[in-house]
Amino acid sequence: MQPRPLENSDKINYFELGRMILEGENLSDKFFTAHVEWGEWKEKTLPRLPGRSGRIGFSDKQVKFPKMNCLHEVEKKALAIHSFANHELLAIEMMAAALLIYPHYTDEDVRFKKGILSSLKDEQKHLLLYIGRLNQLGFEFGDFPLNDFFWRQMEKLKNMAHYSSVMALTFEAANLDFAQYYAKVFKQMGDEETASILETVLEDEIGHVAFGAHWMKKWKGDKSLWDYYQASLPWPITPARSKGIGFDPQLHQRAVNDPHFILQLCEFDDQFHITKRSGKSHEGDKS
Numbered sequence: 391m392q393p394r395p396l397e398n399s400d401k402i403n404y405f406e407l408g409r410m411i412l413e414g415e416n417l418s419d420k421f422f423t424a425h426v427e428w429g430e431w432k433e434k435t436l437p438r439l440p441g442r443s444g445r446i447g448f449s450d451k452q453v454k455f456p457k458m459n460c461l462h463e464v465e466k467k468a469l470a471i472h473s474f475a476n477h478e479l480l481a482i483e484m485m486a487a488a489l490l491i492y493p494h495y496t497d498e499d500v501r502f503k504k505g506i507l508s509s510l511k512d513e514q515k516h517l518l519l520y521i522g523r524l525n526q527l528g529f530e531f532g533d534f535p536l537n538d539f540f541w542r543q544m545e546k547l548k549n550m551a552h553y554s555s556v557m558a559l560t561f562e563a564a565n566l567d568f569a570q571y572y573a574k575v576f577k578q579m580g581d582e583e584t585a586s587i588l589e590t591v592l593e594d595e596i597g598h599v600a601f602g603a604h605w606m607k608k609w610k611g612d613k614s615l616w617d618y619y620q621a622s623l624p625w626p627i628t629p630a631r632s633k634g635i636g637f638d639p640q641l642h643q644r645a646v647n648d649p650h651f652i653l654q655l656c657e658f659d660d661q662f663h664i665t666k667r668s669g670k671s672h673e674g675d676k677s
């Protein structure tokens with residue numbers, strides 16, 4: 391599958407592009423791409439759910455991420471890749487929503503949105519890579535249930551700082567660890583194809599987290615980035631969500647470039663484990 395080309399003109403208003411991606415119901419709509427003209431912001435309210443129909447529709451069924459020692463089985467491997475692909479699609483839709491719902495009045499606002507659009511295009515690339523790999527394994531995107539977990543946070547993100555805290559500094563930040571971790575796992579299993587996709591995703595995601603950190607630093611005023619980040623996170627999301635399996639502070643530092651922030655993040659981890667220690671597994675924290 392290739393991103394859908396625009397047929398009639400080279401340029402399209404940001405609003406039409408955002409709407410096509412967010413409200414389009416087919417997978418091809420989610421790959422829509424074009425040169426964007428920004429123009430004035432047009433008010434738009436957040437839909438309850440992104441447009442989805444047929445095999446990419448949302449499901450209430452819960453599917454467990456496969457256990458590590460099963461990932462060599464083709465179906466389990468496909469399920470893992472499908473889960474990564476689902477996150478990419480949700481990121482595409484949340485980014486399209488961000489282009490639409492947050493006002494842009496100044497050149498600076500438009501620059502921020504250009505950054506979102508650049509991340510969105512990377513997410514389209516990631517989704518395409520994962521779908522390509524699924525196809526090689528004999529599966530299609532939509533063969534397993536698709537959840538809306540990340541999307542459900544969107545209504546709480548009332549401004550660009552909320553959005554950047556959750557999308558870049560939390561979800562994409564956690565994805566740094568997950569991508570690094572699973573790239574190693576698949577490499578050790580001899581699956582170079584999947585490993586190299588995860589490595590590509592990792593490099594791009596470092597840029598996406600850095601983008602969010604850059605803007606949060608601009609907006610934070612006198613606060614530290616850490617305080618501003620925490621103040622911008624909607625309940626019940628905590629910084630614990632910004633760490634994935636094999637949390638690697640150096641990797642986060644590469645993206646965030648704020649040693650104080652990384653130190654606080656490490657310490658928060660300690661507090662989290664102390665307060666949550668109950669003898670149970672923390673597996674459920676990953677989503």
Ligand SMILES: [Fe+2]
Nearest residue numbers: 478512513516
């Ligand atoms: Fe991505």
Ligand SMILES: [Fe+2]
Nearest residue numbers: 509562595598
């Ligand atoms: Fe991303």
